[in-house]
Amino acid sequence: MDDLLGAIQSAIRLMLTLDPDLIEIVALSFEVALLGLGLAALVGLPLGAALALFRFPGHNLAVVAMNALMGLPPVVVGLFVYLLLSRSGPLGSLGWLFTAKAMILAQFLLVLPIIAALTRQVVADLAQEYDEQLRSLGVGPARAIPTLLWDGRYQLVTTLLAGFGRAIGEVGAVLVVGGNIAHVSRVMTTAITLETSRGDLSLALALGIILLLMSLLVSAAATFASRLAATIDG
Amino acid sequence: MSPTASILPLRFSQVGYEAGGKLLLDDISFELESGPRTVILGPNGAGKSLGLRLAHGLIEPTSGAIEWSSADPIFLRSKQAMVFERPVLLRRSAAANIDYALSIHGTPRRERETRVEAALTKTGLSALAERPARVLSAGERQRLAIARAWATEPEVLFLDEPTAALDPAATRAIETLICSIADSGTKIVMTTHDLGQARRLADEILFFSAGRLLEHTPAADFFAEPATGAAKAFLRGELTW
Numbered sequence: 001m002d003d004l005l006g007a008i009q010s011a012i013r014l015m016l017t018l019d020p021d022l023i024e025i026v027a028l029s030f031e032v033a034l035l036g037l038g039l040a041a042l043v044g045l046p047l048g049a050a051l052a053l054f055r056f057p058g059h060n061l062a063v064v065a066m067n068a069l070m071g072l073p074p075v076v077v078g079l080f081v082y083l084l085l086s087r088s089g090p091l092g093s094l095g096w097l098f099t100a101k102a103m104i105l106a107q108f109l110l111v112l113p114i115i116a117a118l119t120r121q122v123v124a125d126l127a128q129e130y131d132e133q134l135r136s137l138g139v140g141p142a143r144a145i146p147t148l149l150w151d152g153r154y155q156l157v158t159t160l161l162a163g164f165g166r167a168i169g170e171v172g173a174v175l176v177v178g179g180n181i182a183h184v185s186r187v188m189t190t191a192i193t194l195e196t197s198r199g200d201l202s203l204a205l206a207l208g209i210i211l212l213l214m215s216l217l218v219s220a221a222a223t224f225a226s227r228l229a230a231t232i233d234g
Numbered sequence: 235m236s237p238t239a240s241i242l243p244l245r246f247s248q249v250g251y252e253a254g255g256k257l258l259l260d261d262i263s264f265e266l267e268s269g270p271r272t273v274i275l276g277p278n279g280a281g282k283s284l285g286l287r288l289a290h291g292l293i294e295p296t297s298g299a300i301e302w303s304s305a306d307p308i309f310l311r312s313k314q315a316m317v318f319e320r321p322v323l324l325r326r327s328a329a330a331n332i333d334y335a336l337s338i339h340g341t342p343r344r345e346r347e348t349r350v351e352a353a354l355t356k357t358g359l360s361a362l363a364e365r366p367a368r369v370l371s372a373g374e375r376q377r378l379a380i381a382r383a384w385a386t387e388p389e390v391l392f393l394d395e396p397t398a399a400l401d402p403a404a405t406r407a408i409e410t411l412i413c414s415i416a417d418s419g420t421k422i423v424m425t426t427h428d429l430g431q432a433r434r435l436a437d438e439i440l441f442f443s444a445g446r447l448l449e450h451t452p453a454a455d456f457f458a459e460p461a462t463g464a465a466k467a468f469l470r471g472e473l474t475w
Contacts, residue, residue, distance in 0.1 A: 129322060130322050132287070132292050132318065132322075133318060133321065133322035134322075135292055136290060136292065136315065136316045136318075137315075137334075137335050137338050137339075137382075138308075138311045138312065138338050138339065139338055143338065147324065147334075150324075150325070150326075151324055151325040153325070232366070233325055233366045233368060233369070234325075234366050234367075234368030234369030234370075
């Protein structure tokens with residue numbers, strides 16, 4: 001109980017004093033998560049929509065694989081990216097290992113299947129409703145991709161939030177490829193891991209509380225904004 | 235294919251449609267010429283909508299053949315439009331819905347604005363141009379669907395029970411619109427189960443019952459002297475099906 005109270009106190013203190021180290025960690029956390037999410041959305045939204053609209057040999061297999069990959073263990077992704085980026089790996093010459101770039105790449109891979117799989121579901125549901133109308137208008141599957149993504153935008157906000165939650169909250173991948181180096185690759189989750197292992201539970205808890213608040217805030221804001229827009233739009 | 239070429243007549247030859255082991259349409263043969271407003275009449279479940287979807291090419295017949303005077307599927311698609319009983323409007327403004335159809339249709343961007351305005355004016359929706367399509371009333375949504383279909387200047391306009399979900403005032407507005415579109419030279423092919431509507435709009439009747447085409451006659455003849463028992467019963471308003 002003392003730990004918890006102390007943690008809440010130090011969390012409040014850290015936030016009120018705008019502790020520069022804390023701000024740096026929070027900012028990097030968001031930068032990495034949002035960039036990873038942005039790239040994953042760029043690829044995953046059209047990919048998921050295409051999976052919903054095109055039929056090809058191996059289609060079912062692709063869908064099953066995509067769904068299964070949603071549960072990818074972050075450390076495995078971390079390990080994979082580590083091998084890619086390590087000095088002797090195929091992308092070793094980039095020199096990205098233990099930088100934010102490596103973390104963004106790892107989170108991109110981690111979030112991509114989530115975005116693609118959930119988008120496929122949203123677009124497939126929508127396509128059922130739209131199918132005859134779009135075909136009547138002469139809209140082929142390729143042209144239907146942007147149309148249905150746009151018309152599914154309010155449902156897709158939830159998809160993006162799921163991806164964001166995954167990215168901001170995971171520790172395994174960013175720890176393996178980022179290395180939790182202070183001022184370089186330390187994010188909230190890796191800092192929490194470190195402080196916990198060092199026994200500074202109150203700092204770890206304080207970071208945890210901040211992480212929780214931040215995620216809540218982002219998801220509440222996005223949900224509220226999209227609900228509002230959806231109401232206005234009908 | 236020249237853009238002024240006609241896709242009519244439309245010919246059904248012994249068309250059948252089977253789904254789930256049930257024969258839903260059986261041995262349907264008829265030919266539609268340009269000109270008269272064709273109303274496909276019949277009780278619910280007679281296969282009217284199915285016939286319309288087959289004609290529009292949304293589904294393929296399981297037997298028989300459907301032929302237009304052109305065999306080019308893209309040309310055929312560009313010369314037809316369909317208004318559904320519950321039209322799907324895109325989640326954007328009324329004007330943008332029409333603009334979308336025009337853009338798919340290949341209308342150059344600089345022409346689209348005038349065509350969108352013309353379609354909105356024709357359907358009395360100008361004041362609602364920037365309103366999100368999904369918040370319009372049922373009658374306005376249906377008028378927008380007609381505006382969207384009409385904007386692409388189809389030679390044939392299919393309408394599937396266009397007023398089934400509407401109140402009398404909205405129905406009247408839609409019927410007036412259909413007449414004016416027909417007067418401008420577009421071939422109207424519509425389904426209805428509403429006898430009054432068929433009397434008001436039809437030049438010729440295709441009477442469907444239980445998956446079969448029972449009569450194909452000028453509307454005046456059909457209403458004066460139906461040839462089949464099923465049509466007589468339908469006209470008397472009997473619930474025999």
